Amino acid sequence: MKLTRLRIAGFKTFVEPTDFLIEPGLTGVVGPNGCGKSNLVEALRWVMGENSFKNMRATGMDDVIFSGSGGRPARNWAEVMLTIDNAERTAPAAFNDTDLLEISRKIEREEGSTYRVNGKEVRARDVQILFADAATGSRSPALVRQGQISEIISAKPQARRRILEDAAGIAGLHARRHEAELRLKAAEDNLVRVEDVTRELESQIESLKRQGRQASRYKTLSAEIRRLEALMYAISFSEAREQAATAERQVTEALKAVADATEEQTRAATAQAVAAHA
Template sequence: MQFDRLRLNGFKSFVDPTELVIRRGLTGVVGPNGCGKSNLLEALRWVMGENRPTAMRGEGMEDVIFAGTTRRPARGHAEVGLAIDNSARLAPVGFNDSDALEITRRITRDAGSAYRINGREVRARDVQMLFADASTGSQSPALVRQGQISELINAKPKSRRRVLEEAAGIGGLYQRRHEAELKLNGAEQNLARVDDTLDQLSTQAAALARQARTAARYREIGAALRVAESALLYRRWADARAALDQAQVTLAADARAAL
């Protein structure tokens, strides 16, 4: 991966817009102590997705913003841009339609960081994976910060293995595997939730089936009851009608007898 240009604005000691052109071959930055050479490396790590304040020699990530001096006021934000040659089309799908990529990271006080690739807002994870696929990134052993050599000498075997894996260019594969494992775990959790939901729905379906059978039986009993009540009322009406007819016949007979 060929870096072409590093732009800084408000990042640590680079309060004014500054551009570092990185030519092919060897580019050297020389100067006295305290002139900001280490800040250039930290800016490079920061725009590549570094999220550890300690790696930026600060207590919080907002410490990368120019804090001000007796002559100049503090800035409210910091921004670093990195231009990359993508003529070989080695960027991930979705960012591979241009010969050049410009990754920009901007941090604002009390608002956090925002990333952009060629002007399009992206996630920090997208930027980290872009560099991981190119076997580099903020944790690359090619970026040697102050004190890192002694840390490597005193490192545990696991840490040394990570350095060798980064140097071998398989760091991106591990991150891709980690993402795939997270997705698989998420899918398994979703399936478990689906099974729980199905069990709950089965219980509800069984209860509803019992209620449906009870309702059907109620309707059957209600219909039979209405038929029985109708028959009873008809029988009572018929009996009353017969009694009335009999009474009328008796009255008629009594009347003829009286005459």
């Protein structure tokens, strides 16, 4: 992969969009103190995934946004885009399907940064691994910031080892190993959580089984109660119907007795009247 262009907008002193072409061979930037030479290197480090505002010579990551000057208002965002020639197809597999890679990082004040590769939003970790696989990156010894030479001279052996690993191109392997270890740790934590959830669900299952047995018993008893109530209502209805039939017979018999008594009384009155005339 070859760096071909750096586009900067709203980053530190580069308030207007500025294209910095990186031609084949040696490209030099000269100028007086304070003209922004170091800001070019910091823009390159920043778009490669630098997440330490101290390495950006700032008190916070929002400080990389143009803060305004006497004749220009402050900006609310900054963006840096790095164009890479990938004709040799040496990029990681996830980004190795095009001849040109455009990696951008945009920050909005109090909103944080977003990374994109060819317009597709990606994680900061993806960008860092992309450059680590190419034996470069925001912490690469090839990018020398102010005061870094003296830091390397006084560095501890472990720090020097990291520099040698970056130069040897194995930093990407360490980054992937670290990410794999983090994923493994997350998976182990998830397994522990799954075991806790499983135990909790088992206790809930036992409780639900008891409730299920109680519900089944309640259903059986309710059905038996309804059956007995229906039987009781049927018996009561049958008894009531028999009582009604008996009462109806008694009424019929009483009416017949009344009719017979009336007829007998009529005959007796007739006989008495006949006897009186005789």
